[in-house]
Each structure stands twice: as structure tokens, then as C-alpha cells.
Amino acid sequence: MILAKDLTKRFGGRTAVDRVSFEIPQGQVVGFLGPNGAGKTTTMRLLTAYLPADEGRAELAGIDVSEDPLAVRRRLGYLPEDNPLWEDLELTEALHFAGRLRGLGDGAQRAARVKAVVKSCGLRREVGSKVGELSKGYRQRLGLAAAIIHDPDILILDEPTSGLDPNQVQEVRGLIRELRSRKTVLVSTHILPEATAVCDRVIIIHRGRIAADGRPADLAGDLADKNRLHLELRGPRDEARAALAGLPGAGGVSDGAPGSFVVESPAGVDLREEVFRLAVRRDWPILSLRQERLSLEEVFRALTRES
Amino acid sequence: MSGSFFQTHAVRALAGRTLRWYFDSPSAYVTLLVFYLITGWLFAAPLFLVKAASLRGLADLAPLLLAFLVPALTMGLLADELKSGTFETLATLPLEDWDIVLGKYLGFAALHLVCVGGLLFYVAVLGLCVSPSVGLDWGEMLGTLLGLASTGLAFGAVGIFASSLGRSQVVSFVAAFLVCFVLFLLGKSAALLPGGLGNLVGYLGLDSHVDNLAKGVLDSRDLVYFASLVSAFLYLTVQRLRSRRF
Numbered sequence: 389m390i391l392a393k394d395l396t397k398r399f400g401g402r403t404a405v406d407r408v409s410f411e412i413p414q415g416q417v418v419g420f421l422g423p424n425g426a427g428k429t430t431t432m433r434l435l436t437a438y439l440p441a442d443e444g445r446a447e448l449a450g451i452d453v454s455e456d457p458l459a460v461r462r463r464l465g466y467l468p469e470d471n472p473l474w475e476d477l478e479l480t481e482a483l484h485f486a487g488r489l490r491g492l493g494d495g496a497q498r499a500a501r502v503k504a505v506v507k508s509c510g511l512r513r514e515v516g517s518k519v520g521e522l523s524k525g526y527r528q529r530l531g532l533a534a535a536i537i538h539d540p541d542i543l544i545l546d547e548p549t550s551g552l553d554p555n556q557v558q559e560v561r562g563l564i565r566e567l568r569s570r571k572t573v574l575v576s577t578h579i580l581p582e583a584t585a586v587c588d589r590v591i592i593i594h595r596g597r598i599a600a601d602g603r604p605a606d607l608a609g610d611l612a613d614k615n616r617l618h619l620e621l622r623g624p625r626d627e628a629r630a631a632l633a634g635l636p637g638a639g640g641v642s643d644g645a646p647g648s649f650v651v652e653s654p655a656g657v658d659l660r661e662e663v664f665r666l667a668v669r670r671d672w673p674i675l676s677l678r679q680e681r682l683s684l685e686e687v688f689r690a691l692t693r694e695s
Numbered sequence: 696m697s698g699s700f701f702q703t704h705a706v707r708a709l710a711g712r713t714l715r716w717y718f719d720s721p722s723a724y725v726t727l728l729v730f731y732l733i734t735g736w737l738f739a740a741p742l743f744l745v746k747a748a749s750l751r752g753l754a755d756l757a758p759l760l761l762a763f764l765v766p767a768l769t770m771g772l773l774a775d776e777l778k779s780g781t782f783e784t785l786a787t788l789p790l791e792d793w794d795i796v797l798g799k800y801l802g803f804a805a806l807h808l809v810c811v812g813g814l815l816f817y818v819a820v821l822g823l824c825v826s827p828s829v830g831l832d833w834g835e836m837l838g839t840l841l842g843l844a845s846t847g848l849a850f851g852a853v854g855i856f857a858s859s860l861g862r863s864q865v866v867s868f869v870a871a872f873l874v875c876f877v878l879f880l881l882g883k884s885a886a887l888l889p890g891g892l893g894n895l896v897g898y899l900g901l902d903s904h905v906d907n908l909a910k911g912v913l914d915s916r917d918l919v920y921f922a923s924l925v926s927a928f929l930y931l932t933v934q935r936l937r938s939r940r941f
Contacts, residue, residue, distance in 0.1 A: 436787045437787070438783060438786055438787050438940060439940050440940065458789040458790075458791070459789075461787060461788060461789040462789045464787075466784075466787045468780060468783040468784060468787070469780075470780055472779050472780030472781045472783060472784055473781065474712075474781055475779070476716065476719050476720070485708060485712060488704060488705070488707075488708035489704075489705050489708050489709070489785070489788050489790065490788060490789065491702065491704040491705065491789075534784075
């Protein structure tokens with residue numbers, strides 16, 4: 389569980405994080421979205437007690453971050469921004485070192501954990517390589533492996549896919565997806581498809597404040613002021629148009645290409661079933677039917693547009 | 696805290712890693728080479744020039760050598776982690792700042808003590824060269840090595856503090872060298888100052904303490920002096936790391 393309550397952080401006169409509050413229940417994967425400089429990294433640093441908050445408080449697994457940072461960090465795996473690694477170590481040495489720093493008991497227990505994360509993060513091929521020689525994708529996997537070496541309940545990942553090529557992005561997303569349900573994950577990104585791909589929920593932060601918080605689909609719904617139904621059917625044009633406009637709750641109807649119509653309705657009114665029944669009654673075969681939704685990208689742009 | 700003040704597992708892991716880090720790059724080898732070349736010369740010169748088996752020259756000048764070499768070994772200890780970002784990884788582990796500083800410092804201290812321990816070879820050579828009737832002043836010999844070991848440990852603490860100042864190793868080196876050099880100079884200039892001031896400066900400087908040890912006199916005041924320098928600078932380092940997280 390991750391809890392932020394009115395978290396505020398100022399640097400000089402600038403407020404980097406401004407009364408940020410959210411609660412992430414156990415087992416949820418949450419995307420933390422925002423343009424560069426929105427306050428994502430600073431918020432994460434407050435949650436990990438790397439920086440002290442000026443106001444507000446944070447709790448991880450029910451433990452207050454400022455009261456017992458060490459207890460919090462024992463439960464936490466953190467991948468900092470830019471994934472800093474000790475370049476001169478060999479891959480498994482780096483993982484052993486991370487394990488030793490975390491006090492992962494005797495050699496056998498640690499070796500078992502190292503083996504487990506090498507497997508789960510798909511690092512086997514690169515065992516024996518120096519960290520400094522790894523490709524960016526493998527570096528990212530190694531950073532993730534080091535962050536989960538102690539099998540933490542909570543993961544905070546700062547831009548784990550930044551700078552990766554599309555294949556590598558897919559791989560890292562796959563890893564995060566596998567952690568889902570077992571761990572509480574807060575993952576920051578400024579790449580939108582990422583949030584839709586792996587997250588149960590997204591929190592959008594803009595200029596240090598939370599601009600939106602919800603399931604990707606709900607966010608799009610909330611923001612749209614009306615529904616648009618794109619429809620293609622085979623039937624007499626004017627008659628069909630009049631019939632569609634006569635449906636209960638339907639607003640304007642416009643038609644474009646032959647047989648294509650766009651039926652508008654107020655937000656919250658779903659006309660799809662009514663349209664289906666009408667088409668069946670009149671024997672007008674439906675060729676396509678699509679409810680328009682704002683994409684997360686449009687939501688994001690709408691919320692974070694510079695005013 | 697796992698029962699003790701320090702988390703020994705982490706301190707040991709960091710110290711071991713620091714020691715390996717030295718030997719994975721040429722820096723340790725170059726430093727050791729310079730150290731043994733110059734100390735070798737300081738040791739051999741009186742043997743041939745004045746035909747005396749003494750470590751006097753070593754006790755006089757080696758602190759200056761250490762004021763140069765120790766900052767070279769310590770300049771990267773924290774500056775390198777700050778620069779590469781791995782400090783954030785360390786600082787978000789369940790560790791206190793003390794664990795980090797102590798682990799790094801002990802890694803340096805191990806290298807330094809091995810370095811000074813290597814000088815026992817010179818002492819052994821002296822023992823073989825000198826006729827048994829004359830004999831060696833073992834107290835003086837070992838006292839000199841103890842003086843060098845203590846001086847290096849104190850300089851190392853200065854060095855790790857300088858390394859916590861920022862990401863630049865050059866700044867760290869210059870700052871550490873300046874402080875070490877001032878400590879060295881204070882001892883040399885004490886004799887030029889009047890009475891009480893001279894005594895105070897003499898106490899603050901290295902010379903009198905290294906001299907005592909080099910004479911084979913084991914005085915707790917000298918050991919307290921070195922221990923205070925080490926603790927003070929390690930404490931400042933921890934404070935500095937804390938203040939970086941503003």
C-alpha cells in the first residue's frame with residue numbers, strides 16, 4: 389500500500405510537488421504520468437525518503453516514511469531515474485552486491501535469489517558480462533532485477549523504459565506485467581501507451597499537482613462531454629437518419645459517406661443497444677458500430693496543455 | 696539497526712567493494728608504485744649517504760607524500776557515486792548515512808594499512824643489513840610506521856569529507872590536499888610562533904604527534920589526536936551527505 393497525503397516539496401521559491409494525495413491499494417499497478425519536469429521524480433523521492441517533504445506525509449505498507457525510513461526501504465524496491473549502476477561489476481556480482489547491502493543472509497540464500505531474478509528478468513544470456521558493457525535494454529532489466537532482489541511488496545520505478553527501443557520496451561513492460569497482482573507498483577512514464585498497456589490506473593501530474601486519477605478508460609469518459617457513435621449501415625439514407633435522430637437520448641445526427649452516420653448523445657448515454665434494435669426492426673444490416681472514446685493521449689494533452 | 700549501531704553486513708559489503716574498486720582500476724597500482732618508490736628512496740638515502748640505519752627521513756617527509764597520495768585515493772569515494780547517480784541507490788537502501796561513510800572509509804583504510812604494512816619489508820632489510828652488535832631501535836621503527844599509518848588514516852577521513860562536497864573529483868582532491876597540507880605545515884611552523892600560540896599550533900599540527908610515535912613513544916594524547924581527526928571528519932561527511940538531501 390502506498391499513501392501520499394498532501395505531499396509538498398519546494399526548491400527555493402518553486403513548488404515542485406504541490407499537495408499531492410493518492411492511495412494505492414496492495415497489488416495495483418499505477419502509472420504516474422506527466423510531462424518532463426511535472427514533479428514525478430520528486431514525488432518518488434519523497435516516497436522513498438530520499439528527500440524530506442516540506443509538508444504532508446507519506447506511508448508505505450502502513451509505515452510513515454519520515455518516522456522510520458529504514459523500515460520503509462526494507463519493504464521497497466526502487467529503480468531511480470536513469471537507472472544508475474556500478475559499471476565495473478560483473479552482472480551477477482552487481483546483484484550479489486545489491487543483496488549483500490540489503491543483508492540477504494548467507495551466501496546460499498543470496499545465490500538463490502540472484503538466480504531467481506536472473507531468470508525472471510531474462511538476464512541469463514548476459515551472465516559474465518560487465519555492467520558497463522550491457523546494452524540499454526539489459527541495463528534496465530538489471531536495474532529492475534536489483535530492485536526486486538529482496539522480493540519487496542512495493543516497487544517504485546522511475547521511467548523504467550526511457551531510452552529503450554520498441555522491442556526492449558515490450559520486454560520491460562512484460563516484466564512489470566508479471567509483477568502485477570503480487571506487488572504494489574508505482575511506475576512513472578511520460579510515454580502514454582505504456583500506461584494503457586500495463587497499468588490498472590493512472591495518475592496524471594502536471595506542474596506538481598494531480599490533474600487526474602483513475603482507470604485509463606474512465607479518465608477518457610470523464611473528460612468527454614458527449615458520446616459519439618460512428619455507425620455504418622445499409623439502408624435508405626434519409627429514413628435511417630430520421631430514425632436515428634428519433635432514438636431516445638439521441639442528439640444530432642450527421643452523415644458523411646453513403647451509409648455512414650455519426651450519432652451524438654450526452655455523456656453517459658449509450659445508444660449502441662437502441663441502434664442495434666432499430667436496425668434489426670427495419671432490417672438494415674449494420675456494417676460497423678464504434679463508440680468514440682478519447683484516447684489517453686488526448687486526455688493527457690487536454691489536462692497538461694500549457695495555458 | 697539490527698542490534699548494533701552499524702549494519703555490519705552493509706559496512707562490510709561496501710568496504711569490500713571499495714577495496715575491489717581500487718584494484719579494478721590503475722589508480723591503486725599507480726599510487727602504490729609512487730608510494731613505494733618515494734618511501735624507498737627516503738629509506739635508502741640515509742643508508743648510503745650518511746651510513747645510518749634510520750627512518751628519520753621517512754618520518755619527516757612521508758606525511759607530505761601522504762598529503763598528496765591519500766587525497767588521490769579518496770577523491771572518488773563519494774564524488775564518483777554522486778556523479779554516476781549510484782548514491783541515490785545507496786541512499787534509498789535501508790542504510791544509515793553512517794553505514795555508507797564507514798563502509799567506504801574502511802575500504803580505503805584497509806588499502807592504506809596494507810600499503811604502510813608493506814614498509815615492514817624495508818625494516819626487515821634494515822634488520823639484515825645492520826650488524827647484530829649495533830642492533831636496530833625496533834621501537835623507533837615500528838613507531839614510525841604507526842605514525843605513518845595514523846597520518847594516512849586521518850588524511851583519509853579528510854579525503855572522504857572532501858569527496859562528499861560534490862560530483863567533481865578534482866575539487867575533492869584539491870580540497871583534501873589543502874587541508875592535509877595545512878595540517879602538515881602547522882606542525883612545521885609551530886616552532887616559529889611564540890609560547891602558548893606555538894604550543895596550540897604544535898598540538899594541532901601533525902609533526903609533534905608523528906615525532907612522538909617515531910621516537911617509539913606511545914602516548915595516548917597522540918592517539919587521541921589522530922582518533923579525533925578521524926571522527927571529526929567522518930562526522931562532517933555524514934552531516935554533509937544529510938545536507939545534500941535538502
